[in-house]
Structures are given as structure tokens and as C-alpha cells.
Amino acid sequence: MSSLNIDQRIAAGPPAYADTYKAAEHFRDKDHEFDSVKFGVWLFLATEVLLFSGLFCYYGIMRLMYPEAFIHGSSLLDWRWGLINTVVLLCSSFTAAAAVRDAQLGRQFWLKVNLLITLLAGVAFLIIKFVFEYYPKWAEGKLPGEFYSYPNWVSPNEVHWWGVYWSATGVHASHVVVGMGLYIWLLIRAFKGHFGPKHYSACEGVALYWHIVDIVWIFLFPMLYLIH
Amino acid sequence: MASIPGSAGKAHDHAHDHGHGHDDSYLTPKASITATIWDWMTTVDHKKIGVMYLFAVLFMFFLGGVAALAVRVELWEPTKTAITATGQTVITGQALVPSEQTTIDAGNNTYNRVFTLHGLIMTFLVIIPSIPASLGNFLIPLMLGAKDVAFPRLNLASWYIYLVGSLFAITSAVVGGVDTGWTFYTPYSTMTDAGHWKVVFMILAAFILGFSSILTGLNFIVTVHKLRAPGMGWFDMPLFVWGMYGTSLIQVLATPVIGITLLLMVLERLFHVGIFDPRMGGDPVLFQHFFWFYSHPVVYVMILPGMAIMSDIIAVHCRKKIFGYRAVAFSSLAIAGIAFIVWGHHMFTAQGELAAAIFSFLTFLVALPSAVKVFNWISTLYKASIGYTTPMWYALGFLFLFSIGGLTGLFLGALSVDLHLHDTYFVVAHFHYVMMGSTLIAFIGGIHHWWSKIFGKMYNDNWATIAFFFVFIGFNLTFLPQFVMGVHGMPRRYASYVDEFTIYHQLSTIGSFVMLIGFLLHLCVFIHSLVAGRKAAPNPYGALSMEWTDTASPPITHNFHHEPIATHGPYDFDDVVPPQTRPGEFPLPAPLPVKQVTVVKTK
Numbered sequence: 001m002s003s004l005n006i007d008q009r010i011a012a013g014p015p016a017y018a019d020t021y022k023a024a025e026h027f028r029d030k031d032h033e034f035d036s037v038k039f040g041v042w043l044f045l046a047t048e049v050l051l052f053s054g055l056f057c058y059y060g061i062m063r064l065m066y067p068e069a070f071i072h073g074s075s076l077l078d079w080r081w082g083l084i085n086t087v088v089l090l091c092s093s094f095t096a097a098a099a100v101r102d103a104q105l106g107r108q109f110w111l112k113v114n115l116l117i118t119l120l121a122g123v124a125f126l127i128i129k130f131v132f133e134y135y136p137k138w139a140e141g142k143l144p145g146e147f148y149s150y151p152n153w154v155s156p157n158e159v160h161w162w163g164v165y166w167s168a169t170g171v172h173a174s175h176v177v178v179g180m181g182l183y184i185w186l187l188i189r190a191f192k193g194h195f196g197p198k199h200y201s202a203c204e205g206v207a208l209y210w211h212i213v214d215i216v217w218i219f220l221f222p223m224l225y226l227i228h
Numbered sequence: 229m230a231s232i233p234g235s236a237g238k239a240h241d242h243a244h245d246h247g248h249g250h251d252d253s254y255l256t257p258k259a260s261i262t263a264t265i266w267d268w269m270t271t272v273d274h275k276k277i278g279v280m281y282l283f284a285v286l287f288m289f290f291l292g293g294v295a296a297l298a299v300r301v302e303l304w305e306p307t308k309t310a311i312t313a314t315g316q317t318v319i320t321g322q323a324l325v326p327s328e329q330t331t332i333d334a335g336n337n338t339y340n341r342v343f344t345l346h347g348l349i350m351t352f353l354v355i356i357p358s359i360p361a362s363l364g365n366f367l368i369p370l371m372l373g374a375k376d377v378a379f380p381r382l383n384l385a386s387w388y389i390y391l392v393g394s395l396f397a398i399t400s401a402v403v404g405g406v407d408t409g410w411t412f413y414t415p416y417s418t419m420t421d422a423g424h425w426k427v428v429f430m431i432l433a434a435f436i437l438g439f440s441s442i443l444t445g446l447n448f449i450v451t452v453h454k455l456r457a458p459g460m461g462w463f464d465m466p467l468f469v470w471g472m473y474g475t476s477l478i479q480v481l482a483t484p485v486i487g488i489t490l491l492l493m494v495l496e497r498l499f500h501v502g503i504f505d506p507r508m509g510g511d512p513v514l515f516q517h518f519f520w521f522y523s524h525p526v527v528y529v530m531i532l533p534g535m536a537i538m539s540d541i542i543a544v545h546c547r548k549k550i551f552g553y554r555a556v557a558f559s560s561l562a563i564a565g566i567a568f569i570v571w572g573h574h575m576f577t578a579q580g581e582l583a584a585a586i587f588s589f590l591t592f593l594v595a596l597p598s599a600v601k602v603f604n605w606i607s608t609l610y611k612a613s614i615g616y617t618t619p620m621w622y623a624l625g626f627l628f629l630f631s632i633g634g635l636t637g638l639f640l641g642a643l644s645v646d647l648h649l650h651d652t653y654f655v656v657a658h659f660h661y662v663m664m665g666s667t668l669i670a671f672i673g674g675i676h677h678w679w680s681k682i683f684g685k686m687y688n689d690n691w692a693t694i695a696f697f698f699v700f701i702g703f704n705l706t707f708l709p710q711f712v713m714g715v716h717g718m719p720r721r722y723a724s725y726v727d728e729f730t731i732y733h734q735l736s737t738i739g740s741f742v743m744l745i746g747f748l749l750h751l752c753v754f755i756h757s758l759v760a761g762r763k764a765a766p767n768p769y770g771a772l773s774m775e776w777t778d779t780a781s782p783p784i785t786h787n788f789h790h791e792p793i794a795t796h797g798p799y800d801f802d803d804v805v806p807p808q809t810r811p812g813e814f815p816l817p818a819p820l821p822v823k824q825v826t827v828v829k830t831k
Contacts, residue, residue: 024380026380026455039453040447043450054488054518062503065509144495166501167491
């Protein structure tokens with residue numbers, strides 16, 4: 001900026017938010033703030049892992065108690081939809097990481113494109129989930145607890161399988177929804193020009209969150225769909 | 229460590245800053261009342277948030293205390309039924325329900341709801357947020373020489389989440405309350421008040437309060453890691469910060485587990501998914517594992533802040549370097565670590581023998597770091613010039629009560645003894661000695677210790693000390709008899725009892741009202757201090773940590789005029805004359821000669 005003369009500076013327009021951004025005043029500088037924010041996000045991710053660990057524990061104990069219900073229940077899921085959703089999420093993790101890189105390099109156009117693709121992948125994941133997985137099961141009565149009315153059960157304990165299935169995928173899907181909200185927020189800020197090489201901590205933090213949501217699915221997919 | 233004697237003249241160096249509003253006390257009101265209220269409601273200043281938490285927690289303590297007194301009043305006499313000569317059934321000894329047309333069930337039902345309310349309020353709304361969210365919020369940045377916590381807006385969010393959680397809990401209580409006990413044990417908690425939303429509301433309250441706790445803990449961990457002043461290494465932090473750091477670790481790592489547990493429980497209540505329901509093939513003991521995997525570590529979320537306050541009070545009011553700084557610091561981490569592997573001792577009667585034996589062994593491990601702390605405090609007291617101030621009395625009270633609470637914990641950790649004491653008043657007395665006798669006693673001691681810093685006013689030390697003795701004697705009168713009752717087999721959570729226990733229950737009830745007098749006295753002392761207290765010096769007790777030495781009482785809005793530089797440890801009383809003290813303000817011992825004056829420059 002400083003190398004430009006006054007006419008060039010006027011032609012360049014007002015400096016972008018990301019270039020003039022100053023760290024909050026209780027931090028020494030932007031690096032100090034960035035490190036702190038990133039550390040905070042990692043701690044938050046640790047809490048997410050522990051939250052899901054409770055669900056994995058639920059899965060493990062119920063599976064130990066009623067293996068036959070889980071073996072049969074798993075065969076009632078269509079692994080192809082699970083696989084497609086896994087691919088969708090993995091691709092979105094790629095674009096999430098690419099968006100961070102774009103912000104770092106100041107590629108504003110590709111930043112917006114990648115943020116948008118990530119958001120749309122979240123939408124696609126939920127559409128697949130609801131239209132091809134949740135809705136047919138709902139219609140057939142493969143529901144948790146007292147709403148369970150599927151007539152062709154094999155094991156009387158299948159209700160536990162559906163309890164695990166709905167609570168684990170439901171908590172995961174709610175995380176996807178939260179992530180989509182965060183990506184809408186990022187998109188709005190990206191269109192306002194908030195991100196650039198000197199300021200991209202929000203992109204990075206949300207991308208980290210999106211990765212953990214992805215990783216949880218990477219574990220849920222084989223546990224629910226593949227292990228027989 | 230050689231050092232400069234602080235910064236008594238710093239304010240004058242920057243007189244030119246006056247007029248910007250930066251030098252004003254954080255308590256300075258705005259132009260109008262509405263502006264002031266709006267300022268407090270939207271503040272991201274850790275000091276204001278800490279003060280708001282302090283008042284909220286004390287208010288909740290009052291509500292929980294009223295419930296406790298109601299419990300004690302009910303237990304004044306055993307409930308009895310008699311049939312009069314005219315054939316009427318007369319019930320005596322019930323205090324909580326109107327005497328006409330009452331039934332034994334109605335009395336029991338009310339009693340269950342009242343003690344559950346007491347437990348829930350005291351655990352989730354008072355003790356867990358008490359020290360970290362109020363004193364911790366206020367003091368950690370000041371002690372570290374930072375302008376604020378790492379994420380000030382998150383801090384404000386956690387305060388509002390706390391308010392929302394409190395509203396859920398109070399709503400549930402107002403519409404009738406729950407009778408699950410604060411532990412929400414299944415399957416009872418998933419069946420009681422079936423079809424009513426108040427239990428779900430109470431569970432959601434605990435769930436929401438968990439988020440508040442996580443955010444506070446996360447904030448503190450990042451603050452401690454990233455915002456220490458130049459020159460302040462990990463072992464130059466006041467031990468209060470070490471204790472809060474251990475607390476925050478547990479808050480962040482354990483609370484998500486109760487989050488998912490309570491969520492599953494809501495699913496169980498609303499949809500009957502069957503996870504905890506034995507009728508459907510679920511496992512109610514699984515709930516106990518989930519619950520205690522959080523709630524046992526949280527026992528240390530409750531006690532570690534108390535220990536954190538202890539280290540500071542004892543060192544400052546003894547004016548002596550704390551004995552074994554590193555041992556005290558690391559024992560905080562050790563307690564935080566061991567906290568995660570002892571949850572099974574809450575279920576000795578609900579698990580296999582091998583598991584119980586392992587958990588029993590692990591439980592004894594917790595005694596080691598706790599004892600390390602107690603012995604270090606006692607060693608600090610040895611040959612110290614002890615100032616018998618209110619905070620110091622509270623610290624001495626803590627040593628006495630925590631020793632009883634801790635040692636009786638060993639009884640309960642021993643399998644063979646626990647089988648008899650399990651679910652008796654012995655357990656009740658034990659955890660009250662630790663939760664109330666230690667944590668809350670330390671909390672009140674801490675409030676007195678930092679009162680002058682927070683509000684800039686001194687309080688009447690004599691009256692506060694008198695109040696302490698009411699609290700201390702009342703406390704022991706309340707809970708010592710409960711140990712005896714417990715050993716004799718009085719089960720907990722019963723509204724009535726056999727006649728033999730009457731004398732113990734009556735002693736206990738009298739004790740609880742003696743405590744009430746003590747707390748009301750404290751309230752008067754505090755109000756008097758706020759209204760008519762002398763203005764406090766920046767460092768009335770001659771302490772050496774930054775909240776005393778580098779800022780005014782009350783602190784300025786931006787905490788410090790300049791980022792302070794740590795030039796001495798927080799307890800280097802042998803080498804450094806405490807700065808910012810006003811001679812004659814407080815009975816300090818004769819000033820020590822400064823051995824050497826050098827400015828230690830870092831960065």
C-alpha cells in the first residue's frame with residue numbers, strides 16, 4: 001500500500017477490512033490473537049470429541065448387550081447412501097480447507113466459491129439423509145423407543161438399534177446444521193471482504209469444526225452401515 | 229529473586245492520560261441510570277461479568293439456603309401418625325405441608341422436592357459457577373497482567389447462558405419442582421411426574437448450565453496459556469491461577485459428557501428410547517456411569533477453586549513464601565487428572581467386585597495430592613507472622629473442615645466400610661464438609677480477601693470475624709451429628725426417622741440456624757461496607773501479585789495503565805516490600821530491608 005502514490009491509492013479504493021483489521025486490544029498483535037483463537041477452537045473440538053464419545057459408548061454397550069439386533073439392524077440400512085454421504089462430506093472438507101488457503105492467498109473469488117460449495121455439500125448431505133434415509137424409515141415405523149412400530153422385526157431388541165441410530169445420526173446431523181449456519185456467516189463476511197492474507201481466523205476455526213463433524217461421520221459410517 | 233519494590237508511583241507517571249476515561253474505576257457509573265444498566269448488560273469487561281456472577285451466585289445461595297433450612301425444619305421431629313380417641317388420624321411432625329388433611333405421602337413428596345431443589349441449586353447454580361465464574365473471572369486477568377480474558381464476548385455469552393439455565397431451573401421449581409434428587413438416577417427420573425415437562429426442564433437447565441461452565445473453562449485455559457504478562461512464566465503465576473487452571477481443564481473435558489448424558493435422558497423421557505430403562509432391556513447403571521464420569525470430576529471442579537483461594541489467602545496473610553510452590557501447583561493438575569478415573573466409587577454397590585476394588589484403590593490416590601496441599605499450607609503457617617483477619621480465619625476454618633471432609637472420604641473409599649455407610653447421613657455429612665465446609669468457606673474467605681479490590685471499600689473486620697465464628701460453629705453443629713447418625717444407620721433422603729435420632733437431628737437443625745445468623749451478619753457487614761466502608765488502599769494486605777501491586781482498588785476499566793511486567797514471584801515476601809500499601813492501613817509487620825534493587829527486564 002505504502003508504495004503507491006496518492007492517485008494509485010485513490011484508484012485502489014478504500015483499504016479492505018482484512019488489511020486494516022486490528023487485533024482486539026487485549027492481544028499484543030494479530031498473531032497473538034490468531035494463536036489464541038485457534039487454541040480456543042481446538043479446545044472446543046476436544047469437547048465435541050467428548051460429547052460424541054458418550055454416543056459411541058452408548059453404541060458400544062448396546063452392541064455388546066444385543067449383538068444380534070445390531071447385526072440385523074445394520075443390514076436394514078442402505079450402505080450406498082451412507083457411502084455417498086461420506087463422499088459428499090469428504091469433498092466438502094476439501095473445499096473447506098481450500099477456502100482457508102484461498103483466504104490466505106487473498107483469492108477472493110475462489111474463497112467465495114469454496115465456501116459456497118462447502119455450504120451446498122452440507123445441504124446435499126442433509127437432503128440425502130432426510131429424503132433417502134430418515135423419511136423411508138419414519139414411514140416404515142423404524143423409529144426409536146415407543147414410536148417403534150416396524151412389524152417385520154427379527155430381534156425383539158431392535159428398538160435399541162434404532163435408538164442408537166437415531167440419536168447418533170441425529171446429534172451428528174444437528175452439528176451439520178450448525179456448521180451450515182457458520183458457513184452462511186462466513187459467506188456473508190467473505191462478500192463484505194472481511195477475509196484476506198492477514199485475517200482469516202474465522203475461516204480456519206469454522207473449517208476445523210467442519211472437519212471434526214466430517215471425522216465423526218467417518219466413524220459413524222462403518223459403525224452403523226458396514227459392520228455386520 | 230531480586231526485584232524492584234513495585235510501582236507505587238505509576239499512576240503519577242501517566243497523569244496525562246486522565247480525561248480519556250481510561251483511568252476511571254470500572255465501577256464508575258455512566259451518565260444516566262439506563263445507560264449504566266445497559267453498559268453492565270452488554271459489557272465484555274471480565275470484572276463486571278465477574279461481579280454480576282458474584283451477585284447471581286450469592287442470590288442462588290440464598291435460595292438454596294432457604295431450601296436447606298426447610299429440610300432442616302422438616303427434620304426437627306419425626307413424622308408420626310396417631311389415632312385419637314374419636315377415631316381420627318392425626319399426623320404430627322410434618323412442617324412443610326399444611327396440617328389439615330395431610331397424608332404421609334404428601335409430606336414425603338414435598339420433602340423430596342425440597343431437598344432435590346436444595347441439591348440442584350447448590351450444585352449447578354451455586355458451587356460449580358461460584359469461585360471460577362465470579363472470583364476467577366475477576367481475578368485471573370488481573371493476576372496475569374492481562375487486559376481481559378482471551379474471549380470477552382464468549383465470557384458475556386456464558387453469563388447469559390447461565391441466566392437462561394437458571395431460568396429453566398427456577399421455572400421447573402415454581403411449577404412444582406422435581407423429586408429426582410440432584411443425581412437424576414434412572415429409571416426413577418425417567419418415570420416420575422410422567423407426562424409433565426418440569427423434569428425435562430430441570431434436566432435442560434443442567435444441560436444449559438453445562439455450556440456456561442464449558443465456555444468459562446475454555447476461556448480461562450486460553451487466557452492462562454496466552455495472556456500472561458511479559459516475564460511471567462508458568463511458575464510465576466499466583467497459585468490461585470494454577471487451581472483455576474486445573475478446574476478449567478476438568479470443566480472443559482468432563483462437562484461435554486454430562487451434556488450427552490442429559491441429552492440421552494431427555495430422549496429417554498420424551499421418546500422412551502430405552503437406553504436407561506430396564507423394562508426395555510436398557511441399563512440404568514449405565515446412566516450412573518455416564519453421570520459420575522462427569523459428576524465425579526466435577527467434585528474437583530468444586531473443591532479445586534477452594535484450594536486455589538486457600539493458597540493465596542494463607543501466603544498473603546502469613547506474609548510468607550508459600551511452602552512448596554511447585555508441589556501445590558502440580559497437585560492441582562494431579563487432582564484434575566485423577567478426577568477422571570475414580571467415578572466408580574459412587575457405585576460400589578452397583579458394580580462387580582473387581583471393578584469396585586480397582587476404583588477403591590484409585591480413590592485412595594486422590595488423597596495424596598490433597599494431602600500434599602494441606603501439608604504445604606500447614607508448613608507455610610509454621611513460624612509465620614499470621615494476621616488473624618477474616619480471610620485468614622476462613623482459611624484456618626477450611627484447613628480444619630477440609631481435613632475432616634477429606635479423611636471421612638477415605639472411610640467411604642474403603643469398600644468394606646462403604647457398604648455400611650453407603651446412602652447414610654455419613655455420606656451427607658462427608659460431602660457437606662467438602663462442598664460447603666471447604667468450597668463455600670473458601671469462597672466466602674476469598675470474597676473477604678478480594679472484597680477491597682473488587683469494590684474499593686474496606687469492611688469491618690471484627691464483625692466479619694464474629695460472623696465467621698457463627699458460620700464455623702453452626703456448620704460443625706449441623707454436620708458433626710450427621711456423621712454419628714450415619715454410622716448408626718440413618719439413611720439419607722428420608723423425611724422421617726426413628727425416635728433415637730431425634731437429638732441429632734435437632735442439634736443439626738439448631739446448627740443450621742446458627743449458620744443462618746452468621747450469613748446474615750456477613751450480609752450486614754457487606755452492605756455496611758458498600759454504603760459506609762472506608763476507601764481501600766490499592767494493596768491493603770501487602771500482597772505481591774499483580775491484582776494488588778499494579779492497579780488501583782477498584783481496578784481501572786482497562787485494568788492497568790501499562791502492560792505490567794512480572795519482576796518478582798507472587799509470594800516473594802522475603803525479598804520484596806509489598807508496594808502500594810498505605811502505612812498504618814493494616815497491621816503489617818515491620819518492613820523488611822530490600823536486599824537488592826535491580827530491574828529485571830524481559831522482552
